[in-house]
Each structure stands twice: as structure tokens, then as C-alpha cells.
Amino acid sequence: MATLELPRRQKVTPFTIWMSGLVLLLVVGAIGMAITLIYGLQVTGLRDQVPWGLWITHDLSAIALGAGAFTFSAVVYLFRMKSFEPIARVAVFIGFLGYSSAMLVLAMDIGRPDRFWHPLIYWNVHSVLWEITWAVILYSGVLVAEVFPIVTELKFFDRYPKIRQFGHSLHRFTWVFAIFGLALSLMHQSSLGATYGVLSGRAIWFKPSLPVMFIISAVAGGMSLTLLATLVVGLVRGVELIPRDLIRSIARVIAFALLGYLYLKLWDWAATSYYSNTPGAADALARLQATTPYTTTFWWLEIVLGGLVPAVILLWSQLRRNTAYLVSALALIIMGVVVNRWNVTLSGLVVPPQWSPGVAGGTLAVSYFPSVVEVMVSLGVVAYMLTAFTLGARYLPLFKKVEEQEAAQGN
Amino acid sequence: MTDNAKESKQTEPLLSRRDLLKVAGATLGTVAITELVITGPLSPAEIQGIERESHGAISGENEWHMVIDLEKCIGCQYCMWACQGVNDVPTDEMRWNVGFPEVTDNGTEFFMTRPCLHCSDAPCVKVCPVGATWTREDGLVSMDYDRCIGCRYCQVACPYDARRFNWEVSEQENPYQPTWGTAEVERRTRGVVEKCTFCEHRIDRGVEQGLVPGEDVQATPACVNVCPVGARVFGDIKNPESKLSQYLDNNDTFRLREDFGTEPKVHYVRPESEV
Numbered sequence: 128m129a130t131l132e133l134p135r136r137q138k139v140t141p142f143t144i145w146m147s148g149l150v151l152l153l154v155v156g157a158i159g160m161a162i163t164l165i166y167g168l169q170v171t172g173l174r175d176q177v178p179w180g181l182w183i184t185h186d187l188s189a190i191a192l193g194a195g196a197f198t199f200s201a202v203v204y205l206f207r208m209k210s211f212e213p214i215a216r217v218a219v220f221i222g223f224l225g226y227s228s229a230m231l232v233l234a235m236d237i238g239r240p241d242r243f244w245h246p247l248i249y250w251n252v253h254s255v256l257w258e259i260t261w262a263v264i265l266y267s268g269v270l271v272a273e274v275f276p277i278v279t280e281l282k283f284f285d286r287y288p289k290i291r292q293f294g295h296s297l298h299r300f301t302w303v304f305a306i307f308g309l310a311l312s313l314m315h316q317s318s319l320g321a322t323y324g325v326l327s328g329r330a331i332w333f334k335p336s337l338p339v340m341f342i343i344s345a346v347a348g349g350m351s352l353t354l355l356a357t358l359v360v361g362l363v364r365g366v367e368l369i370p371r372d373l374i375r376s377i378a379r380v381i382a383f384a385l386l387g388y389l390y391l392k393l394w395d396w397a398a399t400s401y402y403s404n405t406p407g408a409a410d411a412l413a414r415l416q417a418t419t420p421y422t423t424t425f426w427w428l429e430i431v432l433g434g435l436v437p438a439v440i441l442l443w444s445q446l447r448r449n450t451a452y453l454v455s456a457l458a459l460i461i462m463g464v465v466v467n468r469w470n471v472t473l474s475g476l477v478v479p480p481q482w483s484p485g486v487a488g489g490t491l492a493v494s495y496f497p498s499v500v501e502v503m504v505s506l507g508v509v510a511y512m513l514t515a516f517t518l519g520a521r522y523l524p525l526f527k528k529v530e531e532q533e534a535a536q537g538n
Numbered sequence: 539m540t541d542n543a544k545e546s547k548q549t550e551p552l553l554s555r556r557d558l559l560k561v562a563g564a565t566l567g568t569v570a571i572t573e574l575v576i577t578g579p580l581s582p583a584e585i586q587g588i589e590r591e592s593h594g595a596i597s598g599e600n601e602w603h604m605v606i607d608l609e610k611c612i613g614c615q616y617c618m619w620a621c622q623g624v625n626d627v628p629t630d631e632m633r634w635n636v637g638f639p640e641v642t643d644n645g646t647e648f649f650m651t652r653p654c655l656h657c658s659d660a661p662c663v664k665v666c667p668v669g670a671t672w673t674r675e676d677g678l679v680s681m682d683y684d685r686c687i688g689c690r691y692c693q694v695a696c697p698y699d700a701r702r703f704n705w706e707v708s709e710q711e712n713p714y715q716p717t718w719g720t721a722e723v724e725r726r727t728r729g730v731v732e733k734c735t736f737c738e739h740r741i742d743r744g745v746e747q748g749l750v751p752g753e754d755v756q757a758t759p760a761c762v763n764v765c766p767v768g769a770r771v772f773g774d775i776k777n778p779e780s781k782l783s784q785y786l787d788n789n790d791t792f793r794l795r796e797d798f799g800t801e802p803k804v805h806y807v808r809p810e811s812e813v
Contacts, residue, residue, distance in 0.1 A: 167705060167729060168705050168706075169705040173705075177703055178693040178703060237688045238578055238687070238688020238689075238690070238728070238729025238731075239686065242685075242687040242688075245670075246668050246687070252770055256667035257667040260667055260776065322691070326661060326694070327661065327696075328795075329697060331773050369743065471683070476694065479697075481795075483640055484792070484806065484808070485641050487640055488640070510682075
């Protein structure tokens, strides 16, 4: 990102350097995907005891960080809080990129990508994953409908007025999409936590708080990514894309969401590990502490650096007004969400339940480390998101409303 | 809804007829939904009932269970190998029926084996997004390899590590398959999950021919037939005269991690049962 801040008008512009780097990563990702499709999932570091890893983490993170779309859509188009409008378009665009990345990664992660449509035909209404599949597919449709009108404002569509007209007519129904978006997101963002929370055989996961913690962290993380991306684009362009008042409001909402999240986590921990001592969970947590770094990363990366520190920065006006602090706080929150999704996924798997009636056999702990191919694919998908965002920020009218308003108000 | 109603009531003098109708409607709606949750089709009892039904309640004439007598077992591993031969599982990592030396907390050595437990309340059945695994009328947890999308949520859900994923194309020769015979089950394709079936192909064909699974070898799981000491007993728990029911009556048995609430259909006799 730093390269973007170099002065422009050189022969090799920072933009070309940045884009060449991304293209390189895209090629790396494409090679990784080809290897995965040709050789199957044996190229991953996964195994029967740890069947989910980096890609599921990537998938969960991309969806969580795409939550800014439904949050800001609901705030602006449903609750009619017009002051948030300048950030709604970019939020929807980032949401679309997040969900499309998640689907790309998921297509690699399932053993039979050719059967991705099966959940639509073969129903098991008792599976949270079935509900998630439907909600994610429908919500992706909502995002497409929300992004489409923005795309039709490109110069390219001057030649196709009918398509642009269709885009505009779609835009009039934004409030309908906001309702569906809110409902679908409340469903699947929480159910992604329930994916783990409903598994009675895995003591670390089995709790009703997981779905709630997933959606609150998604709202905080999604808003953070939206604001961070807006600030970075503003820095690169050297303009203020959204009013300071709005930055302040969003920062405070994020901070309160974080504090609520931390409060839930505190009680989640206190109720299951301090005031009570479920044998299964206590045993699994002890093994987790003995064999993995996840206890440390939970407290330091999720709670302190990903929650407390950014909450303080966002609420402390002197610190928040400093762009460096603000940007770091938002980046820390995003880091916290990603680490949380990794920790939740892996912690339940690497200390499997002891089912043998003896004391010697069975697996005490299994380890997982992503393979080179897994990393290649993930890098490629991140590069896809960055490339699309860079191009979108450059060519799409993501902040057009603001620019128009500024022109009108002479500010 | 109740909030709206309350708010409106506080400003009662200002309520128009239209608003009053809204409040009345909201109140009626709230009452209806609450009643629905307490006694109607969304009540816990009803949901449990619906769930049992759609999971394929064990409503058939038979319900197949297995006993594994850890006291009798000599650890020859024949059950593991027979399973691999019959079900065409060429590699040891993919074993459906696993076994390993174990020791109890008071020092008794024994050999632990574990097929799929065919849980009556199976976590894998609940989580499958496409219903590729389900509970049959006779209680077997069955799989449709043509429907599985390979998401591996069932592996994540199963607390007994009973499921295996086809990480690669399985092309190697099966060393457990005798030269004079062929495997009874087709090998699975890359990208799907598989697991022990209690040799359902034998049970289905056997029952069709009037044979009795657990008594007639042609209708009985390979691991049960091959055991040289009769440490595995198979049969119908709904028939009190079956070998299995008799064995359960005459021995103290337990099931693996009953605290999970999975209700497994494999029962174990403790390695030092006389203690």
C-alpha cells in the first residue's frame, strides 16, 4: 500500500508497480487453483482429523468483512440515516468483493466443485450449512443488484442507455434490497458461528453464544474494512472522501460494537471456564493450551490487540483524529476478526474429543499447517479483491454522491 | 411488536382509528406467534417430533446393533483387514474400521477397535447440507456418494473420527483383497466422504433372500464373520431372541462417550468385565 503514496507522474507510476504486483499474485493464485483442481485436495495440509483450515478461515473472514454492505445499506436505506449515505456505495462494493472471494475459495475447498449446486436441489433443512448456502447465494444476488446500478454509470454504458436505465430502475428498489440484505445477513452471518456452535460432540464449540459473537464481530469488522478502504483511497488521492463527522460517527459505532463483543466474550469465558467447569471443555482447553499457541493468540491478538486497543483509540478523540492511529485501529480490528475465525475453526479440530475407553490410545492432538498451494490460492483471491477494489476505486463512481454534494455546496 | 404496541399505548389520546387497528393487529399477531411457540407447530415437542421423522426415525421392523467384546478380543486385526477387502479400502489411512493397542487406567492391556457407530442421533446426519447421509428405517447411517459435495462438515461434526475423505484418486491395488475374489463394494471417487456401512449391501441382499443378519454369514458384516474368537456380535435389537439381544442381556456394556447424546448402536464389553 505504501507504494501508492509515492508522488505520481513518474514513468513507472506507483499505480503500475502496485498493479503488476497484484497481477503477479493473481497468476500465482491461478496456478494454485489449477494444481488443486488437477490433483485434488491432497495438495493441502488438511487431513481427516483437521478437514477445515486456511480456506475455511479465508471464507469466514471474507464474509465477515463483507458485512459492511448490509450494515450500511440498512442504516442508510432502511433506517434513513442520511448522514451515512456517502459510505454506502463503497460498502456495497466491498461486500460484493468479499462474497465473491468467499465463493471462489469455497469452490476450491469442496471436494466436488462440480456439485456446488446440490444444496439448491437436495435439501436438508436441519443443516445450518444448507441455510448458509441458500442465504449466501441469495445475498450475493442482492449485492449484484446493488452494485449493478453503480457499474452502469461507467462511461462505457453511454452506448447502452437501456442497460443504464435498467440499472437506475433497480436503484429505486434499494430499500427492498436493504430489507432482504439485512434479513439474509442476520441469518447467515450468525449461522456461520452456529456451524460450530451446534456441534454437541465438540465441547469447545458447543455453545449458543457463537452465532451472536460471529455477527457482532462481523458488523464491527465489516464497518472497519469499509472505513479503512475509504480512508486509504482518500490518502492516495489526497482528498477527503467522507466528512469528518461521519468518520467520527462510524468510529464510535464500531467502538461500541467492539465493546459489546468484548462483553459477550468476557461472559462466554467466565460462564464456561471460570464459574463452571464442563469436563469436556476443560479437558480440551487444557490440551489446547499445552499443544498450541491458540490460548496466547486468543488473549493477545483477539482480545487485547484486536478489541481493547482499537476500541480505546476509536473512542479517544485525540487519538482518533490522528489518521495513523485511526488507520492502525481499523487494521487491528480486521486482524482480530481474521485471527478469531482461524482460532475458532482450528481450536475445535486440533484437540479432538477422546472417545477411546482406554488411556493410552487415540489422538491427543493433531496439528495443521497450510500447504504452499493453500497459501498460493488464498494470496490469489486476496489479490483478486485488491485488484477489483483498486480498479473500482479508480473507475467507478463509488464516492460520486460526495463529490456532487461538495460541488453543490461549494465545499 | 410488543414494543410498538406499548409505545403507541403511551400516547393513547393521539391514536387515530387507524393506529388503534394497527395496535390491535400487532397484539393479535404477538398472541398468535407466542401461542405458536408454546403449543403450536413451533413448540419444542413438535420440533423434536418433526426432526425425528425427517431424520428417518427408526421405524422399520429391524434395528441393527453391534457388540464388541473387548475382553474376548485378541487384537489379531482380522476385522480391520476383512473390512478393507470387502469394502475396497486399499490404504490403512482410509480404514473405516480402526484398531490400536490400548490400556485401561488400572493397567489392563486390550485392543480397541471402532467401526462407524451408526448413532441414532447422528451429528453427521444433521449437518449434511445436501442430505447425502441419513438414517435409514432400520437405523443404519447410510451415505450417497453421488450426492456428497465433499464439504467435510460431517467429518467436523463426528466426534468419533469415523469418517474418511477421498483426498486423492484411489488407484492403487488393494493388498487386502484376496487374489481369488473381488471387493463387494465399488471404490469411491475423489472428493467425497466415506465411512463404515455395517456392510449394508450384505444386510439388504440378505433380508431380501430371507436370511437373518447376525446369524447367516452372507447377511452379516465382514468384520463380524471373520473374528476368530467371536468378539463381535451383530443382530436385531428389536428381536429379543437375537444373538445380539441375548449378548446385551448377559453382559454389562457401555457405549463410547454417551455424554455426547449421539446414542451409538455399537456396544462395548469392558476389557476387564469381571472387575
